[in-house]
Amino acid sequence: MSFDVARVRKDFPIFEREVNGHPLVYLDSANTSQKPVQVLDVMRAHQERHNGNVSRSVHTLGTESTERYEAARAKVAAFIGAGRPDEVIFTKNSTEAINLVAHAAGQLLALGPGDEIVISEMEHHSNLVPWQLLCERTGATLRWFGITDEGRLDESGLDELVNERTKLVSVVHMSNVLGTINDVSALVARARQVGALVMLDCSQSVPHFPVDVRELGVDFIAFTGHKMLGPTGIGVLWGRFDLLSEMPPFLAGGSMIETVTMGRTTYAPPPARFEAGTPPITEAIGLGAAVDYLTGIGMDEIHRHEQEITRYALEQLSAVPDVRIYGPASPAGRGGTVSFGVEGVHPHDVGQILDALGVEVRVGHHCARPVCVRFGVPAMTRASFYLYTTTEEIDALARGLDQVRKVFG
Amino acid sequence: MSFDVARVRKDFPIFEREVNGHPLVYLDSANTSQKPVQVLDVMRAHQERHNGNVSRSVHTLGTESTERYEAARAKVAAFIGAGRPDEVIFTKNSTEAINLVAHAAGQLLALGPGDEIVISEMEHHSNLVPWQLLCERTGATLRWFGITDEGRLDESGLDELVNERTKLVSVVHMSNVLGTINDVSALVARARQVGALVMLDCSQSVPHFPVDVRELGVDFIAFTGHKMLGPTGIGVLWGRFDLLSEMPPFLAGGSMIETVTMGRTTYAPPPARFEAGTPPITEAIGLGAAVDYLTGIGMDEIHRHEQEITRYALEQLSAVPDVRIYGPASPAGRGGTVSFGVEGVHPHDVGQILDALGVEVRVGHHCARPVCVRFGVPAMTRASFYLYTTTEEIDALARGLDQVRKVFG
Amino acid sequence: MMLDGLYQDIILDHYKHPHGRGLRERFDGEAHHVNPTCGDEITVRVNADLSEISYDGLGCSISQASASVLHELLQGRDAHDAGEIHQAFVELMQGRGQVEPDEEMLGDGIAFAGVAKFPARVKCALLPWMAFKDAAARAGVEVGASPEVKA
Amino acid sequence: MMLDGLYQDIILDHYKHPHGRGLRERFDGEAHHVNPTCGDEITVRVNADLSEISYDGLGCSISQASASVLHELLQGRDAHDAGEIHQAFVELMQGRGQVEPDEEMLGDGIAFAGVAKFPARVKCALLPWMAFKDAAARAGVEVGASPEVKA
Numbered sequence A, B: 001m002s003f004d005v006a007r008v009r010k011d012f013p014i015f016e017r018e019v020n021g022h023p024l025v026y027l028d029s030a031n032t033s034q035k036p037v038q039v040l041d042v043m044r045a046h047q048e049r050h051n052g053n054v055s056r057s058v059h060t061l062g063t064e065s066t067e068r069y070e071a072a073r074a075k076v077a078a079f080i081g082a083g084r085p086d087e088v089i090f091t092k093n094s095t096e097a098i099n100l101v102a103h104a105a106g107q108l109l110a111l112g113p114g115d116e117i118v119i120s121e122m123e124h125h126s127n128l129v130p131w132q133l134l135c136e137r138t139g140a141t142l143r144w145f146g147i148t149d150e151g152r153l154d155e156s157g158l159d160e161l162v163n164e165r166t167k168l169v170s171v172v173h174m175s176n177v178l179g180t181i182n183d184v185s186a187l188v189a190r191a192r193q194v195g196a197l198v199m200l201d202c203s204q205s206v207p208h209f210p211v212d213v214r215e216l217g218v219d220f221i222a223f224t225g226h227k228m229l230g231p232t233g234i235g236v237l238w239g240r241f242d243l244l245s246e247m248p249p250f251l252a253g254g255s256m257i258e259t260v261t262m263g264r265t266t267y268a269p270p271p272a273r274f275e276a277g278t279p280p281i282t283e284a285i286g287l288g289a290a291v292d293y294l295t296g297i298g299m300d301e302i303h304r305h306e307q308e309i310t311r312y313a314l315e316q317l318s319a320v321p322d323v324r325i326y327g328p329a330s331p332a333g334r335g336g337t338v339s340f341g342v343e344g345v346h347p348h349d350v351g352q353i354l355d356a357l358g359v360e361v362r363v364g365h366h367c368a369r370p371v372c373v374r375f376g377v378p379a380m381t382r383a384s385f386y387l388y389t390t391t392e393e394i395d396a397l398a399r400g401l402d403q404v405r406k407v408f409g
Numbered sequence C, D: 001m002m003l004d005g006l007y008q009d010i011i012l013d014h015y016k017h018p019h020g021r022g023l024r025e026r027f028d029g030e031a032h033h034v035n036p037t038c039g040d041e042i043t044v045r046v047n048a049d050l051s052e053i054s055y056d057g058l059g060c061s062i063s064q065a066s067a068s069v070l071h072e073l074l075q076g077r078d079a080h081d082a083g084e085i086h087q088a089f090v091e092l093m094q095g096r097g098q099v100e101p102d103e104e105m106l107g108d109g110i111a112f113a114g115v116a117k118f119p120a121r122v123k124c125a126l127l128p129w130m131a132f133k134d135a136a137a138r139a140g141v142e143v144g145a146s147p148e149v150k151a
């Protein structure tokens, strides 16, 4: 059975709507994805029939909710090749997952002056600011990989950058601006040599192609439900179980304890230790349904489709005069996220005119301001694709850019 | 128009289901509430028609999402009498809200040895463990109010307990175990005298009766969407704007920044400063719909109904032999949450037999182990009510307890 | 009513008349386990030759009866037999009601077959068994690698 | 198409041919404002008597044209008039398209009436005006208490 984008699109109710009198052309999936009816139905059914709090009650509703919540954990674990479900911690988004590690692993590593954390210039602010703050708290030093002119991680200084002082390396798996997919094997090998932990920000990779944590050989990954057909309010931290077991808690409260007295508390094992309070139950279940949906279609199929769309988009955009593409120019080693500039027109204006034509792209610094600075611009326009994107939508984008040039010509 | 519980119940699809062959009798709303179709419809419609990420795009979907998300903030602000919407910070639950204050206000107060934080023995673990950890981090001392035999906050030592060394007082507004509603006026006055900040854990109060932050005169309150007809995955921190403005960020990442360079970041004003990453957008909108629903019925009406149910429940439970009620024995100064023990029968067994009859109560330490310890029991059984609770459901509970005594008699 | 599977007379009997309850003074290994969800607690003490197994705790009928049955089944056994019985009980509990219990090996323990259908109560039934395993290990006795139990 | 309201010829004109762009060396107050969502930046410099208002920045057509219009409307006014015009412009922008602009007071500024219907762009239009207000305050000039603007 081959991939049929028209059939896929039927699962997404939002594609029935118009924007400013034009059919919706949604090219902003790197920002947040649309949701298939299969995910919405599972969430609705849960709330209408099985809603109860988890892990706390012996009653039927509580038991049903707990089973569904834990089943979602198992699905997510299988989806990323985790050794066991208990390695999957539900957070509210990628950002919380990364902050959790910055606090808890930071504490475990007992960081201090002289220690180094390594990130890259390609990071989303969510994988940048938490490490800045960690360094502020502990006196450790933040260092980073640069970006090459082609939009790839500059690993030329790898051995110097990742050294005996390095305690943790955290880089993005796929850039949300440049589309670059980082092959982290050399980096991981070097980190292992010096005994540093490795975290990958997989917010843009897990939704779009097969990711296997064991193959990657890293210690932590973070990703977020709303970018992978799931609801808002749910994210995932995956970590090696032995590491998680040693980490102190981050958020504290109900459900993460073993026993509590006024003077002292002991903590539950992972994942409970890191899931304080009532978790996003319906949202986790929705993410489980999204994983089912993605698996049903096949992550390989999805990746292949996006590669085709990306190839087509790169061709079409290159053909528009005055358009400059940032990031890898061919589909190899990159995903379906293409940022560009239109000479002489500010991205805000590009985005506004496209929106008037129903074409939804993102403009701005994409929460990755250092990437814009690296390429010498204050902002970029970004079109990003997913399993439901069609070549017709790319055509609409190209036509829209002609209109942009007309207005500002 | 008077309050009509039968009509209210029609809005909640879950009441159509049976549990173990009996009609569902849901007496666990203090744990999590059920959701009316009005809330579910708003969320579904948002996801099907308007889904986009907030605060980041100029496109139509993003603008619609942002407007709905900010409208929810304004609704929540009005619901609790906040001075301005910007005082409302969306978190994932109460627990995160309290942790946020424990970190950010803790840092603002520059706590150290000699400083004191005051809580009470009546706290949910979520308003206890974060303060233990804060004291561990800073060397400050944790102190607490006791509980009287009647289940009320023991304020007899108020002036000694809250003193010049006290930097922050955080207590529960309504106990999730005893049902006690704490009149905090004396405590707030004393805290003001000594210059301490005051936080109220309103997780059980905001859902059940009118709460006005200006009348309370406190600095922060926390509450949680899933206990007030809203979805899981959404909570609220309200704080005085001038205080929030001075507080450093807690979670860091996208959307909470002003500008970012690799070396240094400056932060947006509240509430954005405290909402790192993609927030629970649909969930906030769902909470806004829940607030609309509650306001439509009227919080006074809801409170009055719950008071009647509570009076009835206290009478019925007192009439069951071997039942001991923990907490205030009359409806005055308490809400619709009643914990009790059945002599000679462990709460787990009570809950299990009730569940077999379709009666859903919570058993255990209710994430408030010190309360159980205070009353000399490892666990309690708790029945908790809401706007949809009927006297027939209380009767079913009483009949169930007869069955419990028969099995273990 | 659905409870028949859970509250078998055997279980209620062990609950109301527990065997071997009360901690002995002399022991080689001790473990204290808590069920964080419900606050149930148990302390188990064992001698290195398993000639004595004593316990005390607070908890529901399932966990208390389970401790009584454990005492009856394991006290005086050698490490090998104790390990086998231990494993059989854990498997029964984790079998979601699909495992046929071996009466010869499990004795009164077969009454817990119904508990396996109540996921929230499985950990009650297992609490004493997990505490026993730890106590035995501390006394130098390995009772086999039973599958890990989720709290 | 929906854009007519937004990209009026007047706006495109000010964008393509900005008035008063480029920072003067002599000034009494300066402010640098950033729109965190999109990275637009502006620096505004003013003299204490508002005889000179200069600016430089990076940004979209709306924010750049707005700066040009601001320069044209406010340079050389006294503090009172500048305050009134400032207030009128802010009110127009925050009126969600419901406010009728006063052409006599706002001149080319009335072209921004359409922008008020695009919430995401209102902050672009206001960026120079907020920076001007801060710069003026630093030069000792109060241009009135305009309603607070949300970032």
Ligand SMILES: Cc1ncc(COP(=O)(O)O)c(C=O)c1O
Pocket: A254, A276, A277, A278, A279, B030, B031, B093, B094, B095, B096, B124, B126, B127, B172, B174, B175, B176, B201, B203, B204, B224, B235, B367
């Ligand atoms: C008094 C009280 N505080 C805090 C909480 C924590 O709320 P949440 O689990 O939604 O964070 C609860 C409920 O669980 C509660 O009853």
Ligand SMILES: Cc1ncc(COP(=O)(O)O)c(C=O)c1O
Pocket: A030, A031, A093, A094, A095, A096, A124, A126, A127, A172, A174, A175, A176, A201, A203, A204, A224, A225, A235, A367, B254, B276, B277, B278, B279
């Ligand atoms: C690469 C990358 N990292 C982190 C994030 C943050 O995800 P969230 O906003 O869901 O926390 C995003 C998306 O916003 C992203 O693209």
